[in-house]
Amino acid sequence: MALWHIENAGPEALILRFGERMDPQLLPVIRAATERLAALKEPAPGGDKPPAIRDLVPSYSTLLVCYDPVLNDFRSLSGQIRQCLRGLEQDLSDNRGGGRLVEIPVWYHPQVGPDLERVARHHGLSVEEVIRRHSQRDYPVYAIGFAPGFAYLGNLDPTLATPRLDSPRQTVPAGSVALAEQQTAVYPIATPGGWNLLGRTPMTLFDPDLEGLCPLSPGDTVRFVPISREQFLKAGGVEE
Amino acid sequence: MNDSDTGFEVLEPGPLTLVQDLGRFGYQHLGLSPGGAADEHAFLWGNRLLGNHPKCPALEVTLGGLVLRAHKTTQIALTGADLQARLNGEPLSHWHSHRIEAGDRLELGYPASGVRGYLAVMGGFQFPPVLGSVATVMREKMGGPDGQGRPVEAGDCLPCPTPTARQYDRRLMGVLSRFIPDYRQPLTLGLVAGQQHDHFRGRDLARFHNSDYRLSNRSDRMGIRLEGEPLKPEPAGILSEGIPFGAVQVPPDGQPIVLLKDRQTIGGYPKLGTLCPLHAFALSQRQPQSTVRFRPMTLDEAQGRLRRFYRFFGV
Numbered sequence: 390m391a392l393w394h395i396e397n398a399g400p401e402a403l404i405l406r407f408g409e410r411m412d413p414q415l416l417p418v419i420r421a422a423t424e425r426l427a428a429l430k431e432p433a434p435g436g437d438k439p440p441a442i443r444d445l446v447p448s449y450s451t452l453l454v455c456y457d458p459v460l461n462d463f464r465s466l467s468g469q470i471r472q473c474l475r476g477l478e479q480d481l482s483d484n485r486g487g488g489r490l491v492e493i494p495v496w497y498h499p500q501v502g503p504d505l506e507r508v509a510r511h512h513g514l515s516v517e518e519v520i521r522r523h524s525q526r527d528y529p530v531y532a533i534g535f536a537p538g539f540a541y542l543g544n545l546d547p548t549l550a551t552p553r554l555d556s557p558r559q560t561v562p563a564g565s566v567a568l569a570e571q572q573t574a575v576y577p578i579a580t581p582g583g584w585n586l587l588g589r590t591p592m593t594l595f596d597p598d599l600e601g602l603c604p605l606s607p608g609d610t611v612r613f614v615p616i617s618r619e620q621f622l623k624a625g626g627v628e629e
Numbered sequence: 630m631n632d633s634d635t636g637f638e639v640l641e642p643g644p645l646t647l648v649q650d651l652g653r654f655g656y657q658h659l660g661l662s663p664g665g666a667a668d669e670h671a672f673l674w675g676n677r678l679l680g681n682h683p684k685c686p687a688l689e690v691t692l693g694g695l696v697l698r699a700h701k702t703t704q705i706a707l708t709g710a711d712l713q714a715r716l717n718g719e720p721l722s723h724w725h726s727h728r729i730e731a732g733d734r735l736e737l738g739y740p741a742s743g744v745r746g747y748l749a750v751m752g753g754f755q756f757p758p759v760l761g762s763v764a765t766v767m768r769e770k771m772g773g774p775d776g777q778g779r780p781v782e783a784g785d786c787l788p789c790p791t792p793t794a795r796q797y798d799r800r801l802m803g804v805l806s807r808f809i810p811d812y813r814q815p816l817t818l819g820l821v822a823g824q825q826h827d828h829f830r831g832r833d834l835a836r837f838h839n840s841d842y843r844l845s846n847r848s849d850r851m852g853i854r855l856e857g858e859p860l861k862p863e864p865a866g867i868l869s870e871g872i873p874f875g876a877v878q879v880p881p882d883g884q885p886i887v888l889l890k891d892r893q894t895i896g897g898y899p900k901l902g903t904l905c906p907l908h909a910f911a912l913s914q915r916q917p918q919s920t921v922r923f924r925p926m927t928l929d930e931a932q933g934r935l936r937r938f939y940r941f942f943g944v
Contacts, residue, residue, distance in 0.1 A: 396823060397823045399873045399875055399904070401906065402871070444656075445658055448871055450868050451868075455654070535660060
């Protein structure tokens, strides 16, 4: 059985579908496909011939491939992609996973997590218990989007699932660690946002001057590590 | 003084003037929108009139109001929305290139038609690219005059290269009238069906293709919201997936949104398909309350049109 199929997504993109449901089993498959197709995103060595693929956008159960319609049409690129992904199953059984474990230190405190106490009350838990339940799980990265470097992490302990705010905040500070419904995330840059804020990390999650720009990619695993205010400040964290 | 530091001084920036090129590709997997000129048709004509490379940065002047003082002798071209430009008080022809002397005052008024005017300069405006592009995406704090996504402001210096005598003497050129679009004309948008097209029932699709939609006032570079016959996709939400330029998505209120250059990279609303990008460019020049219709377009037709367009402009 094929792991995936190709559909058109307009004249400049096509989309590979690997499934229809949120499923951590799909992440290594999509990651492996993205890594293989990345070869078509690089300019051909030596020449200034532009690359066949402009962008590869993995997400939950799909991989969007954006291409230059002058250099490719849907049929020829679909053929190239099928060829490039031949034997993908084998890669996966040889090297299951491939994602990295990334530890994100978090100072959980009402001063930087203004919704921490409300989330605790909402579930009839103590603040300490919310912190314990949030930080004891490993979360796969399902997708990056919404804002530069914003990683969608799932799934939360179901006893922590909390609706979004009725009205989003005008500005959520960079580094805010947040949850909404079944998912959790870190805001990499200051943006408006409606998720519940539990704390803040001193770690940089998006920086255009940083090599790699963003430490996370889909298929990685995130673990939140509680730290004290002193550790937060020492690591360069900003309280305001 | 370093010659490359001079160009145009901004006396008044207007409501929204942005530095744009053809966009920032290769970073959508990190959540960065490509950005770039909302209307590539007008943008590319500006560069072509001046003999520029098609990717040379230009100014996208939304709703006019820009006033500049030239500190350099060069050529410019004006395309897109008709902003009734004046040079030292004298009207300038639109969709045309012009010679500019140091000391000249260039004034752009408010659009008689269209939304976004483009001001291109010989050799392009020169700003350090961020991740390969100067395209301004304000929400992401990327690109623009400061590299941090801000629009053009009063007091900015917009540097441009000094043309050689031969460049400066280049014959002034205009776009043939049959290639100049009238942004007040009714617009029919070609839609390539795809993605969640089968989440929409036949009755909804018939209604969608047979009725007028009006452009909402709540439209911007991220997307154009349309108002008309509501559609009811089933199911109403999907797992978030990558969004191509021109995708037509339908949120729970049933009113379609066409996603443009500053769109989010992934999203979870069902999509009817994707517009032919040439029609998405034309759509971004329609003023609020204009009406548009949709018609089905095959993938082959859309790719053929787009290929001819980019080949014509040498992209």
